[in-house]
Amino acid sequence: MPKIPDCNHCLLSAHDPHIVCAVHPEGVEGDSCLDFREDPNTSVEELWLPQGASYYNGELILQPRQHWTQQQQLELLDWHPLFTGRCPQCGAEYERDYTSRVHWDCPNPECGWLDDTV
Template structure:
């Protein structure tokens, strides 16, 4: 018996006469013990074979994992300004322009030791 997941398996024969190379006539039961996801199948073919995966608004699939997109509360202009001014991207304090030293492990907070500016973006 051919299962729904057979079309996505790397052992699938893609033949009208055989199900797969390991189980030519199919498997007995609802689960194939040898199923391995074929990562070489392009996404558009996978949708055609396997059926489109449901996803809520504001989320998308990364491989087989559903990933929620972060809620953006800033406008495009605010985000561009952040790229131009935040020490994470510039290496300098947003207030006094003094260079901020890199740390190991990398910083999470970019507070300035010189002028007291506090990074409240995290």
């Protein structure tokens, strides 16, 4: 199928594996098309997006539910009790089996830190 790069963001593109576009069902010769119409609603990013992924602030996020940038995820290593074993607010130590915990609310009742990252 002689599809050209412009087809991916052309208003006339059929977006069909068997037809290139409404005007040229079998594609065009060369690398440009006289009938090319820019489609304002279609970005190249959307077309190349892997399934289940999404763009968030320009970062490709593979798990849509987790809207953290890589930087935020790295910072989490420095303070989250899952990695440090300590409350980020008062420094109270979690119990030894803390790696099997699901909720990370502070064990110190006077602190009251609640984990809102999960």
